[in-house]
Amino acid sequence: MTPHFTGSTGLSRRRLLQLFGGAGLAALAGCGSTSAAPRLLAAKDGIPRPWREALPSPWRFLPTSSMDLWADAELEQPDLLALSDGWLDGIPADQLQALGAPPLQRRLDAKARAFLASLPTQRAAQVLPAGVSPWVMIARRREPWLGAARRSWDVLLDPALQQRIVLPASPRWVMNLADQLDGDDPLPRLRRQLLTLDDRQALNWLLKGEARLVVLPLQRCMPLLKRDPRLTAVLPQSGAPLHWTLLVRPAQTREPLPRAWVEQAWSEPMASSLLRQGWRPPLSRRELEPAGQSIPSRWRQLVLPDPEIWSRCWSLPPVPGSERNQLVQRWTQSAP
Template sequence: MAPVFGSLSRRQLLQLGAAAGLLAACRPADGPELLQVEGELPAAWLKQLPGPWRARALANPAAVQRAGFAAGRPGPGLVSLSDGWASGLGRERLQSFGAPRLWARLAPFSAGVSGLFGPAGSGELAFPWAYSPWVIALRSRPDLVARRLQGWSLLLDPSLRGRLVLPSAPRISLEIVKGDFGQLERLRAQALAYDDRDGLNLLLSGNAEVAVLPLQRLIPLLRRDQRLAVIWPDSGAPLSWQLLLRPAAPQDFEPTPPPLEWLGAVLEPPLLEPLLATGWVPPLPQAVLEPVARRFPASMAALLLPGDALLGRCWSLPPLSLPEQLAQQNLWDAAAPRP
């Protein structure tokens, strides 16, 4: 029997080959992809990612954002970003997870970030798998720890001038002082550096005595370094979030369903205990977390399980409008220390 393509011209064959190549390029070669910043997803959780899903790590959030949301071509099935990076994405670049039962397991304080602070009923555009408050980390300062009830005002203690590390993002410092210009001036005069990425190294090396850092980075160290102490101010703290997002699929491209069973695994044993031990705290109701958190030393358990009252005084950070950004930048610049 003659080949099926026997009557096709060479030109038609080339056209068919090109079309097949385009179709192949639109499909992930090895299954759907989860794109993340290197080291930002817990290894124990990643190991459970089901096939044919595969994880790929890039060096920083900017690279993940560029690769995950490139225009005009199919992106990865899931993208891992913090709320600060995710809030800069237009809602049209995302698709809903469509899994209300999974989101119903989360505590109410995660609702705003689940919808990326959009109107109620707009769907779950982000899976907030972990949160972390910004807290005060102290090294060998028992005198300040004894005054922990003073909360954020401890950062203005005269002994900390040139010994304090503040976050890289000015917004966190502005949130801490509630936009008070006088306090912001005093706070900026205290700063040794604005560097939350290397702030922990500055603290551990003794170059700084206090740093404002995400709690997640401190939890693994508290058992090993008795010089460290953490204060979560009773007045509350700004929260940072770790999110998984679904990039919107191009028109006429079938989106990959999210691995819902894998997503849910981060909210329950056996993953929950190792996650808490490394500082990753899912936004579950406190009653759900309590049996696991109580297995840790009391000082750690108090940080992992702060209680609904304290959580109710904490706040997430919605994206700012352009006028709000300009106003904050002007306030920040005006409060800079004078030579």
């Protein structure tokens, strides 16, 4: 899940700071849960359904559709949170505790280890990458620029796509992607291409014909891709940003991480089911290859791309507090 705003203009400075994790996030501290059953809080689409439904008793799943995950966490006081990496900067380190899961962390592949290495040491000990999904471009199959899309993200600057692109509602994400594009100062050029920033309704913009290209994590669009043969998804040869599903333990809980539940997601037969949904356990390709055989050939390069392409995929780095004002200023100055 990505922190959202509606549209691409009219954002207050305070709201931008919130989006960069600088202010306004509800604290997770407080008394422990009064419920006897431990609880996992996550966005409704935050974790794949088969894995969610395998949550062992007595654990309970608490879905949220709120745009402020932390407000829900403050209210519910859960024992475990599943969230995307886009939320991570906003939670103070003292509101989480170490996961205490060395056996799981030792199994992580190079991408997951690199993601953790980008975090401060204390934060890295508090986070378990549970799964990953690449951000992909979704469009109709007959678009003439799909060949360019398969090469790189530079297709986003194609004049034919002016004001027909929907990107995630995250200034940080858009700026990071702009930094991967060729040319001088691509951020203002990219923003002029946008119809809106709206990952919640991106597919609706595409289906209505108002957008020609939208960008979402593969796990979010795979169900529609399977149902609608008019649509296709593209992971460029140049690589893609990665959307991480993370598990964290709030500071107040005494409930240990349900390690067997995580191991179930990383093992057969669950791993095959999750891969088919566009959600990849953070394990080595060698470990995933047997499960990958169950993926239909037309999706395999999206879920398990060639190692060369996967090596070019990247995680968004954390945003130090000292840099948030600079990012707000850069975003404001790049407005069309």
